[in-house]
Amino acid sequence: WVTFNSWNPDFRSGSLGFCFAEAVWGRGYATEAARALLAWAFDALDLNRVQAEADTRNIGSARVLEKLGFRREGTLREDCIVAGVVSDSWVYGLLRREWDHDPD
Template structure:
């Protein structure tokens, strides 16, 4: 992989546009991040406008990879309307092992329509074809059945169930790890 790496934006799918965040996204991002059901399976609590503004500033700068342990973060909008419906990332874990992690959150109003699956598929393509990665994985709270279905639909296999491995929001939680290799991704295409 050549560094620095920066995707050619926007990334278009059948129904979505994945693009860098900008300052105009504050209201839409907060509409997502302020919801308890969105924050349920992530490390942060529902965010107020100021907290979303801080998160947005970080996301605005996450468009180029210069070293491992960095994410590329994208705003996910509906191509038809331009509405911000989600937030996704490809987090470069290791240069030596050519691995990355995917993550995503979507406004509940847009759940069940395949948008998360479409987004993750685009991030897998970016990682495997754009960056030349070997392995991409996703880590989810074991209770998050909807997210497990997303990862399974893009061809990831369940590799591990870690019992009470993290203390999150006052409780021990289980984590499930899904992954897919580049050769598996290509075989599915």
């Protein structure tokens, strides 16, 4: 799944999230789906900023975000528990002026 939430029309911002089954990791589905959602969010909702978070142990998700143009902005310490293990998350941000909806 790919989701868009925490939409704030006054701030022109929102959050992107995604989760895919391990069987399809590395096939580009997350990048393709997130790119489509970002195009919609920036165009239809006229956003200025989209935020995303990734578990610091999930290098694949971090790569997807960076491939889409997100910049790592900081670390949230011990903000999530995954499979009973406390973990940190990286916070990423993508601004409208940085968004390249057609990278090819």
